[in-house]
Amino acid sequence: MLLSMTGYGRATNNWEDKTILVEVRSLNSKYTDLRLRCSQNLREKEAQLRKMVTDFAHRGKLEMSIDITSHLGDDQFGLNVPLFKKYFSALSELSTEFDYEDKTLMSAILRLPNVAASSDGEMSKEEWKAITDTISAALEKFQAFREQEGAATANDLTERVNTISGLLEQVSPHEQDRVEAIRDRLYRSLDDKMGKDRIDESRYEQEVLFYLEKMDINEEKMRLAQHCEYFLEVLNNKTQAKGRKLSFISQEIGREINTLGAKAYSSNIQRLVVGMKDELEKIKEQTANIV
Template sequence: IRGSIDFNISIRQDGASKPMVINTGLAVYYYQGMKQIAQQLGIAEDNILSTLMRMPEVVVPEQDVLPEEEWAEVKTIIEAAAENLMEHRKNEGAALLKDLSTRIRNIEGLLQDVLPLEATRTDKIRSRITQSLRDSVGSENLDPNRFEQELIFYIERIDFTEEKTRLTQHCTYFHGIIEKEEVSKGKRLGFILQEVGREINTLGAKANNADIQQIVIEMKDELEKAKEQVLNVL
C-alpha cells in the first residue's frame, strides 16, 4: 500500500546537569561585532564578555552520544519495527488487490447480465420507434423502405458490441497486472480504470434501454469503489 513514515530519536539525560560547551567560532564572531560597535559608539568594552555569554547558541549543552552497545539495542528494535511494518503493508496491499479484483469481476458479471437484454433490445427499439411514427404521421404516410433504412442506420449507431469487447479486454488486462509480481502497479491500474470508465459511459449512452442503463449504474458504482481503493496502491 502507498504511504510513508518519518521518525526521529532524541536522547535526554536524567539526573545531573549536562556539561556546557562554548561555541568558540560563534563567540569570536559575536565578539568582533560587539567590539566594533562599542568603538564606533564610544562605549566601554567592560561588559562585552557577560553580554557575549548570553548570546544565542554561544553556550550550549554538550551533545549526548549514545554508547555503541545501547545503539545496537535501539537499532535492533528499529529493524524489528520496520519488518513488522513491511509485513503489514504487504498484508494490507494483498487485501486491497483482492478487493480490486472483486470489483472488476463484479463489473464483468454485470456485463454478462446485459447479454440477454441485448437480444430483445433491437426489437423493442424497432417497435417503439414504429409506434411513435404511426402515432405522429399515420401508417398511410409511412414509407416502409425509407423507414427501414433509417432504422437500420440508427440501430447501427447505438450498437455497443465494440464497447463490450474493449471493456472485457480492459478487465482482463487489469487482472493480469494485479497478478504480476511487481512492487509498483498503482498508476497502471488507475489508468486501466479510466479506460474501463470510458467504455461503461459509452455503453450507457448507447443503451437506449432502461434495464441496461440500470446495470450501467451498478457498474459505475463498482468502478468508483475501485478508483477509491487504487489510490492506496503503490
Template sequence: MLQSMTGYGSARLDADQYSIVVEIRSLNSKGMDLSVRVPRFLTDKEYEIRNLVTKALVRGKVSVCIDYTRNKAQKAKSTINNELLTAYYNELSAAASKLGASQNELFRLALHMPDVLQQDQAEEENADAGWDVIQPLFQEALSNISTFRADEGKALTAEIMSYIDRIRILLAEVEKHDPVRMEQIRNRIKGHLTEIANAEYFDQNRFEQEMIYYMEKLDIAEEKVRLINHLHYFTETVYLPEPTGKKLGFISQEIGREINTIGSKANDATIQHLVVEMKEELEKIKEQINNIL
C-alpha cells in the same frame, strides 16, 4: 499482489552510551517524494539512504527520521569556555550598569550564550562506527515498512476484487436484460413503420438504411465484450509480482469508457440504472488505486 503506498516501519536500539530510533513513514504520491532527517554525523550517508529507500519503496511520499540520542552520562561530557564566559559576563554587566538594570541573572545568561558550553565531539569523531550500528536498524525499519505495505496490499486486493466482481455481476444483468431491450426497440420501430407506411411519400431504401444505422447505434455487443476483456485484464494485472498501480489506473479508464458507452447507447432505463451502479463500483476502485504502489 498489490502493495499499499501507506506504511510505517521502525527499529530501536538502547545502549549504555546512546539510544537510536529509526522511523520510516509513507503515504500515497504520484512519484517518489522523499524527505530524510538524520544526525549531523550521518550527513555523508544521506545519498546512500535515499538510494536504499527509493529501491525498496519505489513510490510514495516517504519520510525517514533517524534519531541518535546520547545518554545522560554522555551528555554531561561538556566543557565551559571560560574566556568566552568572562567576555559575555563583562559585556552584560557593562550593559546592565549603563541601563541601571539588575545584575542578578547575568551569570546564568552568560552561561547560556552561544558556544559557552561546548559538547564533547565524540559523536562526530565516531561517525563511521555510528553508521555501522545504525545501518542494520535502518534495514530493519525498511523491512518492517515493506511488510506493512504488503499486508495493507492484501486487504486492498480483496476489497478491489470485490468491486470488480460486483461489476461482473451487474454486467451479467445487462446481458440478461439486453434481449428484452432489443425486443422493445423492435416493437417501437414496427409501430413507427406502420405510421410511415401510411404516409403519402415513403422511400423504402432510405428507410432500411436508416434503420440499419439506428440498430447499429443501439447495439452494445462490442462494448460488453470489451468490458469483459478489460475486467479479465485488470484481474490478471492485480496478481502480477511487480508494482502495477499506474497500469491499473489506465485499465480503470478503459473500463469506465466502456461502461459510459453502454449507458449512452442503451436507451433503456433498466440498463442505465445498472450502468450507474457499475460507475459507483468503478469510483471505489479508482479511490483505492490512488493508494496502490
C-alpha cells in the same frame, strides 16, 4: 503481491552505550518524496540514507526519523563558547548604547544558529553499520505493514472488478428488448407524422438499421471484459510497483462503461451501468493508495 502506499515501521537497537531508534512511515502520493530527520553527523550520509529508503519504498510520501540517544548523556550537548562570547559582547554594547536592559539576553543567544548544538562527533564504521541494520529492520516491519494492508486491498479490488464483470454479463438479456423498443418507437413516430398507409417500409427498415448501428455495444462489451481480465492479471502478478498501471487500466474501464451507458437506450442497462460506475469509483479510490 500488492503493496499499500500507507505504512509504518519502527525498530530499536542498543549499540555500546547508545540506543538507536528508527521510524519509517508513508502516505499515498503520486511521486516519491522523503522527509529525513536525523542528527547532524548523519548529514554526510544523507544521500545513502535517501537511496536506501526510496529504493525500498518505490513510491509515496515518506518520512524517516533516526534518533540516537546516549545512555551516559554526556555527549548530547555542546556550546560554541567563542561564538557565544561574541554575540554576548556585541549585544551587551548595543543594550548599553540604547539604555535597554534585557534579562533574557542569555537565553536569546542560545537560540541563535550554531551557538548550542548536539556534539555528535565523528561516526565509526561500527556505529554506521549499527544504524543501517536498524534502518533495515524498520523497513522490514514497514514492508510487512504494507503487505498486510495490500492484501486486504487486493481482495477488495478483486471483488469489485468481478462485480463489474457480473453486471456486464447481465447486459445481454436486455439487448433484444431495446431493439424491439427502438423499432416500436420509430414506427409510432412515423405513424403520428405520416399515417400507417404512407409509411415507406423500406425507409423504415433503413432508419432501424441506422439506429441499430449506433446502438451496437458489442465492441464496448468485449473491451470492457478484456480490461477487467487484464486488471486482475496485473493485480495478481509478482511485480511490487503496479499502482500506476492499475490506475491506467481503471481509466480504460471507465471509458468503456461511459460509452456503454451513452449507447444503452435502455433503462435496465442504464441501471447496470450505474452499478458499474459505483464500483469503479471505489476501485479508483483504492488504486490511489497502491505502490
